[in-house]
Amino acid sequence: MSRAEANTNSPKRERIKRKKQQQGRKDHVEVCALIPVFLVSRARNLLYSHLMNSR
Numbered sequence: 001m002s003r004a005e006a007n008t009n010s011p012k013r014e015r016i017k018r019k020k021q022q023q024g025r026k027d028h029v030e031v032c033a034l035i036p037v038f039l040v041s042r043a044r045n046l047l048y049s050h051l052m053n054s055r
Helices: 002-054
Strands: none
């Protein structure tokens, strides 16, 4: 019985590990996608304020 439990247990653990790794990768991709968006919006705001100040 203990051997059967070990057999059923390990694939589940592997699946959970794999799922966590995929989740971590997804979070990393989201962060990488957000950084340029943030920089662009920041630059646009600076540009607009500069244009408004120069008038």
